[in-house]
Amino acid sequence: MATLINKIEDQDARQICRHHGDREENLLEILHAVQHMSGYISDSALRTVAQALNISRADIHGVVTFYHDFKREPQGKVTIKICRAEACQAMGADDLIREAEAVFGTQLDAPNIDVKLEAAYCLGNCALGPAVLIGDDLYGRVDVKRLQHLSLQHSEGRQA
Template sequence: MATLLNTIEDAQAREICRDHGDRPQELLEILHGVQAAHGHLTDAALRTIAYSLNISRAEIHGVVSFYHDYKREKGAMQTIKICRAEACQAVGANDLIAGAERHFKTKLDEKSVAVKLEATYCLGNCALGPAIMIDEDLYGRVDLDRLKAISAAHKEQSS
């Protein structure tokens, strides 16, 4: 049974829900939209989404905690997806991964405090490899220096 709150605490989240027709089946897109707008998912935004979609907050929390792309805190861990499919490997993805592992002092697909490097297999940017994605933003022709700069810029944006 859905828990309803009769309040809208976050006008922007309400607007994003309305843009999606308040359809519960579009929850993932709505969460992405709200996170893109705020940099993370606030309690007020989640309550507003629950109210707008007529679903329980527990359901939303379940979804948010299942997908690690969603951030509950400002400046929370950054996930860098690095493509290691064939086309990107052919133009240096493995060197990029090795350099990123050294720079961020972590391993691919390992839990980390500040940055998580995640392997992905084709970001649809094959002609411009090596390709990476951070916070829904896609980048091509990424070398280690560019990766560091992009990562720092995203961190600054979300802080």
């Protein structure tokens, strides 16, 4: 059964497709726009895009799953990416992840409405590990206390 949110997402996805000429070669731009609008690409939006571009859902699904930046589930209010690459691991990234999971009551890569924790593999801040990315903001030498503080600032919409 279609919900009101599905219906709105469908209309928005349809409008985005129209804006891009309903052309298959614009699929990536369309998917980015849909995700920007809703924060993720719902089944309903995926179906709408497939119909508008006259391509199979399997084809779009393949594209969405190939690019890790596309999300298929609603994201948390704050998404925290914690670097797990070598330099950050040497500086305690795995401990930070364990502590963050306990503090935020979630697991790495699990959907969560408030705070979503994701693994990253080198954020280009190797000298200042553990490195963390929240939104577009990169932080270095992050411990769990600072992470809580930064998360709170980002969820309140302030710059940290």
